[in-house]
Amino acid sequence: MPIRVSPLAEADIPGAVSAIHIRCRWGMRNGIFHVAKEEGSDEVLGVACWLRPQKAGQPQSWHDWIESWRLWFNQVGMNLYYGRGGLNVKRYYIWKAAQAEAQSAVWTDPRGYYFLNIMVVLPKAQNRGIGRLMMEAVTKQADAEGMSCYLESSRDVPNMQIYGRFGFKFTKELECDDDGTAIKLYTMVREPNATAPRMN
Numbered sequence: 001m002p003i004r005v006s007p008l009a010e011a012d013i014p015g016a017v018s019a020i021h022i023r024c025r026w027g028m029r030n031g032i033f034h035v036a037k038e039e040g041s042d043e044v045l046g047v048a049c050w051l052r053p054q055k056a057g058q059p060q061s062w063h064d065w066i067e068s069w070r071l072w073f074n075q076v077g078m079n080l081y082y083g084r085g086g087l088n089v090k091r092y093y094i095w096k097a098a099q100a101e102a103q104s105a106v107w108t109d110p111r112g113y114y115f116l117n118i119m120v121v122l123p124k125a126q127n128r129g130i131g132r133l134m135m136e137a138v139t140k141q142a143d144a145e146g147m148s149c150y151l152e153s154s155r156d157v158p159n160m161q162i163y164g165r166f167g168f169k170f171t172k173e174l175e176c177d178d179d180g181t182a183i184k185l186y187t188m189v190r191e192p193n194a195t196a197p198r199m200n
């Protein structure tokens with residue numbers, strides 16, 4: 001049967017949730033998946049997903065998986081926002097190529113990096129320290145092991161400033177250019193035990 005790709009509709013939500021469920025189980029086994037909740041409540045206020053460090057040259061199966069998953073997420077978001085259907089596969093490959101180029105320049109530690117792939121706090125719960133708690137759940141482990149962390153921020157303002165508060169420093173801009181439509185990502189690295197620069 002041919003496969004049809006279409007924008008997510010109200011009736012698709014239960015199926016989409018069940019697909020996410022399967023992926024989350026996979027992530028629990030292969031990555032570092034954290035949620036933040038208020039004590040006594042089951043409501044998830046924040047989610048963070050990390051990839052464990054991989055030595056240079058090691059196959060990146062988990063990495064590839066999460067990237068395709070993020071593509072799916074982004075695409076659904078784009079479709080909802082713009083009302084368009086279909087996967088923009090070309091842009092995915094442009095992004096992957098730009099990412100590989102940036103990482104080969106930025107990733108100098110052969111032991112690899114803790115890679116923050118997803119971090120989101122519900123708007124109503126932002127700026128209450130939840131992002132910091134989720135961040136420190138892994139940066140403390142990285143510090144104890146003497147490992148660095150890496151991320152690609154999709155926004156410069158205010159995200160780079162927020163990540164700077166956790167000791168990340170801007171390293172390289174990653175530009176994905178699709179015939180004039182450019183999307184920028186900002187790569188940042190956190191050295192072991194790095195702290196935020198002093199504020200005046």
Ligand SMILES: CC(C)(COP(=O)(O)OP(=O)(O)OC[C@H]1O[C@@H](n2cnc3c(N)ncnc32)[C@H](O)[C@@H]1OP(=O)(O)O)[C@@H](O)C(=O)NCCC(=O)NCCS
Nearest residue numbers: 119120121126127128129130131132153154158161162165
């Ligand atoms: C980025 C995000 C995860 C941060 O989570 P959060 O719970 O709001 O962050 P915190 O409350 O822990 O704040 C962390 C630090 O950033 C600072 N900060 C928070 N919002 C800020 C803003 N808008 N501008 C500048 N600094 C800010 C805080 O003062 C805090 O610093 P401190 O701990 O040294 O005092 C959250 O804002 C978010 O989900 N944003 C939308 C989704 C997104 O962009 N995800 C990342 C994709 S790259």
